[in-house]
Amino acid sequence: MRLSNVYRLGLKEFHSLRYDPVLILLIVYAFSIAVYSPAKWVRLELENASMGIVDEDRSPLSRQITDALREPYFQLPAQLRTEQIDPAMERGRYTFVLDIPPDFQRDLLAGRRPRVQLNVDATAMTQAGLGSGYIEQIIGDETRAFLSGVRDEPRMPVTLVAHIAFNPNTQSSWFLGIMQIVNQTTLLAIVLTGAAVIREREHGTIEHLLAMPLTPAEIMLAKIWSNGTVIMIASLLSLLLVVRGVLEVPLAGSIGLFMAGMGLYVFSLTAIGIFLATVARSMPQFGLLSIPVFLVIYMLSGANTPFDSMPEPVQWVMRFSPATHFVAFAQGVLFRGAGLGAVWPSLLAVAVIGGLFFAGALTRFRNTVSLTRG
Numbered sequence: 001m002r003l004s005n006v007y008r009l010g011l012k013e014f015h016s017l018r019y020d021p022v023l024i025l026l027i028v029y030a031f032s033i034a035v036y037s038p039a040k041w042v043r044l045e046l047e048n049a050s051m052g053i054v055d056e057d058r059s060p061l062s063r064q065i066t067d068a069l070r071e072p073y074f075q076l077p078a079q080l081r082t083e084q085i086d087p088a089m090e091r092g093r094y095t096f097v098l099d100i101p102p103d104f105q106r107d108l109l110a111g112r113r114p115r116v117q118l119n120v121d122a123t124a125m126t127q128a129g130l131g132s133g134y135i136e137q138i139i140g141d142e143t144r145a146f147l148s149g150v151r152d153e154p155r156m157p158v159t160l161v162a163h164i165a166f167n168p169n170t171q172s173s174w175f176l177g178i179m180q181i182v183n184q185t186t187l188l189a190i191v192l193t194g195a196a197v198i199r200e201r202e203h204g205t206i207e208h209l210l211a212m213p214l215t216p217a218e219i220m221l222a223k224i225w226s227n228g229t230v231i232m233i234a235s236l237l238s239l240l241l242v243v244r245g246v247l248e249v250p251l252a253g254s255i256g257l258f259m260a261g262m263g264l265y266v267f268s269l270t271a272i273g274i275f276l277a278t279v280a281r282s283m284p285q286f287g288l289l290s291i292p293v294f295l296v297i298y299m300l301s302g303a304n305t306p307f308d309s310m311p312e313p314v315q316w317v318m319r320f321s322p323a324t325h326f327v328a329f330a331q332g333v334l335f336r337g338a339g340l341g342a343v344w345p346s347l348l349a350v351a352v353i354g355g356l357f358f359a360g361a362l363t364r365f366r367n368t369v370s371l372t373r374g
Contacts (some may be wrong), residue, residue, distance in 0.1 A: 008222075013196060014226055028234075034180065034184055036247065048071070050075050051074045051077040051097075052085075053098045053100070056102045056104075057104040062100045062104060065139055065143075069135070085097050089119055092123070095124050099117040118136075166252070177242070181243065182326065185262070189265075191273065192227045193273035194273035194290060195283065196223050227270060228270050236255075252335060254339070257343075258334055261329045264326075264354060268353055268357055273290070275357060298323055303323070325347075
């Protein structure tokens with residue numbers, strides 16, 4: 001194998017990309033708008049939740065509780081009647097509907113334990129879980145303040161002091177911005193490299209390459225380094241300009257170390273893309289095949305949900321995915337400022353898995369080339 005052949009074939013891929021404005025636009029969009037929009041507008045925390053209240057008591061305490069449900073956690077509560085609860089919840093107009101029963105304040109002053117009903121639309125899972133806790137705390141605080149006349153918290157024998165590390169304000173944009181870069185890298189590394197192989201086959205240029213003194217490994221490596229270089233440059237610019245610049249996310253660790261890990265990760269994904277391209281017979285087949293592979297690789301990698309919360313059989317299977325180890329690596333470096341001594345097991349796992357996928361893709365690619373020559 002000659003490295004000069006690999007280099008020149010890679011330059012051919014750059015020329016092909018240069019004259020493909022749709023593909024260039026896709027790459028620009030994926031690492032700019034597709035990173036910024038979810039990070040800026042998707043909210044994992046409770047914010048501006050729709051709220052309705054059925055106040056059957058009309059007492060000072062019920063009005064005090066209503067006034068405590070305020071922005072930014074909740075919208076201005078809408079006053080409803082009892083018969084409006086079920087239709088409003090069925091139409092999805094409100095995430096929460098609080099029903100304060102008649103004689104609520106009088107029963108409380110009489111020493112009874114009145115019940116307040118909270119109806120929750122759990123289709124909005126994040127808001128439902130967080131909002132229920134907030135509303136319970138607000139009702140408890142306002143009731144205690146009404147009975148005692150003071151808003152001071154009762155002195156407890158044990159005081160909990162919480163220290164929130166790495167994201168003190170719990171801003172979801174800090175998390176989503178970086179994970180969107182991983183998301184777009186995973187998708188485009190698979191699609192671009194695999195599509196390049198399919199395009200060569202459909203346009204008939206693969207026969208031209210086979211007529212030259214080139215080996216399958218040279219053709220495959222050329223597509224890996226050229227497409228991988230484009231994706232790495234795009235991801236670096238997105239990290240610096242979009243995530244750190246526009247979204248103002250502080251990057252705790254070494255960007256150089258992160259990009260080194262990104263190189264290994266892209267190598268693994270491009271090998272997966274070529275492997276899928278050798279299985280598919282056409283571009284539509286490749287698209288249909290790559291989409292479920294991408295979804296499984298990314299959604300079960302721990303990028304969106306905690307990896308430890310998944311069933312153990314799923315965890316065991318996903319340890320053979322490079323995305324699982326790269327997500328742990330990226331979070332360790334960029335969120336927690338971890339150095340090479342802490343993340344090298346993840347890097348080693350990505351490299352080993354990438355080597356296995358490369359060997360499998362090369363075997364499949366050689367078989368495909370042999371069939372084409374035959």
